[in-house]
Amino acid sequence: MPPLSLYIHIPWCVQKCPYCDFNSHQIKSGVPENEYIAHLLDDLTHDLQWIKYDSALRSIGSIFIGGGTPSVFSPSGIEKILNGIKQRVPVLENAEITMEANPGTVEAEKFEGFKQAGINRISVGVQSFNTEHLRILGRIHDTRQARDALSYAKRLGLNSYNADIMHGLPKQTLEQAMQDLSTAMKSDAPHISWYQLTIEPNTSFASKPPVLPDDDILWDIQQQGQALLSANGYEQYEISGYGLPEHRCQHNLNYWRYGDYIGIGCGAHGKITDLNSGHILRTEKVKHPKGYMDLSRSYLYKKHVVPKGDLAFEFFMNRFRLVEPCPIDDFEKLTFSKLSDKDQQTLNTACDKGLVTQTRTHWQVTDLGRRYLNTLLGEFV
The missing domain is CATH 3.20.20.70 (Aldolase class I)
Structure with missing residues (x-):
């Protein structure tokens, strides 16, 4: 959990x-x-x-x-x-x-x-x-x-x-x-x-x-x-x-390690793992204070389940902010999904370019990868 x-x-x-x-x-x-x-x-x-x-x-x-x-x-x-x-x-x-x-x-x-x-x-x-x-x-x-x-x-x-x-x-x-x-x-x-x-x-x-x-x-x-x-x-x-x-x-x-969080207050975002269904739920609250404090409406502006095809981008967008190595097992544990062949090829290419290193157990973004992080993450979209 x-x-x-x-x-x-x-x-x-x-x-x-x-x-x-x-x-x-x-x-x-x-x-x-x-x-x-x-x-x-x-x-x-x-x-x-x-x-x-x-x-x-x-x-x-x-x-x-x-x-x-x-x-x-x-x-x-x-x-x-x-x-x-x-x-x-x-x-x-x-x-x-x-x-x-x-x-x-x-x-x-x-x-x-x-x-x-x-x-x-x-x-x-x-x-x-x-x-x-x-x-x-x-x-x-x-x-x-x-x-x-x-x-x-x-x-x-x-x-x-x-x-x-x-x-x-x-x-x-x-x-x-x-x-x-x-x-x-x-x-x-x-x-x-x-x-x-x-x-x-x-x-x-x-x-x-x-x-x-x-x-x-x-x-x-x-x-x-x-x-x-x-x-x-x-x-x-x-x-x-x-x-x-x-x-x-x-x-x-906890954010960058793809942990869970509730967000309360105007425009606050949340990310919750449904351990029963294996889904990642995203929530967003009403943004403006007047609307948020309007008793005739819900605090929740919108919520959605993260599509399976977006999980790799979401996961690496967070984990690659960190200097520490990322356990490869964390991807499947925290997303309930296996890495697709396309996403693995993206990682292989990133390794070839010196943006990421990969061992049998861990991924780690390099100094060069952090410098060009937006370009790297764009490859997972």
């Missing part, structure tokens, strides 16, 4: 960032915190039907509260969510419980309140420590607030905390990118999510594209950044995830 996680989406932000294509909505007249929490817990109650096995509910191994900006909620609101979850479904005693927080919406007292509510891992959305880059990215915090937020997280004695850092920012130099990374590491953050800015459709940056560094600078940033992280003890375990020993994000690992 694959591990089970829970994702909770809180869709409100103080300000919509120009690069963001997540399901987020700018706060205009306050946040309906209590009303939304009641809907979240009702949504979870409806989803319990998907996680019953042998007349018992499966246990939650990790919880991730994302957004939006979850830290616009009060600590008491977060506590109400977590208590409501534990009243409805078993949660493992050592479960990793992460909440995203933006430096512009937190202070020391609020961080302490989140810990008291049950949060044991905080992901701080720093993005950059450079004043000009923060302005271009539309962030509401400044350099001091970014440093302070990481300092608060460190003093709390959490199980772990994460610094989100972007690179490849408009007009960013190699030196500026390395300075952002160095500052994050000096904060003693045990986990750093370090990822390249991409221009996504339906964003402000898509309609008015900024000038980004050229490919040579992007490549230098990637190579030198990875070397800097490695030299300071951070292990790369997935494309954008770097952690000190014992500080990998367990929730994200």
Whole structure:
């Protein structure tokens, strides 16, 4: 039975960032915190039907509260969510419980309140420590607030905390990118999510594209950044995830290892294995807050069984994000399907090109394969 996680989406932000294509909505007249929490817990109650096995509910191994900006909620609101979850479904005693927080919406007292509510891992959305880059990215915090937020997280004695850092920012130099990374590491953050800015459709940056560094600078940033992280003890375990020993994000690992997860809240996605039928079920919730909190309709926007022909693409889209080898047996165990001759030939070709290695027991994507991951995955479509 694959591990089970829970994702909770809180869709409100103080300000919509120009690069963001997540399901987020700018706060205009306050946040309906209590009303939304009641809907979240009702949504979870409806989803319990998907996680019953042998007349018992499966246990939650990790919880991730994302957004939006979850830290616009009060600590008491977060506590109400977590208590409501534990009243409805078993949660493992050592479960990793992460909440995203933006430096512009937190202070020391609020961080302490989140810990008291049950949060044991905080992901701080720093993005950059450079004043000009923060302005271009539309962030509401400044350099001091970014440093302070990481300092608060460190003093709390959490199980772990994460610094989100972007690179490849408009007009960013190699030196500026390395300075952002160095500052994050000096904060003693045990986990750093370090990822390249991409221009996504339906964003402000898509309609008015900024000038980004050229490919040579992007490549230098990637190579030198990875070397800097490695030299300071951070292990790369997935494309954008770097952690000190014992500080990998367990929730994200469950995603990439093709585990199961329930998704509650506006636009949240879920993936559940039906062990009786051998099907993989995908769910998606109503996206807009007004529609989601409309009592005349279901929280569920759509659900479908993943077609057998899509399983290889789905499986490798997740597993090949990870640096670790993937047991070949996992494909059949987790998809209830055998690898087709076409998909095996795709893997053979990828091995010939140096994108993947294959032994008798494992597949493993190479550094070159991660660089051209989208091209590699496209071969399974």
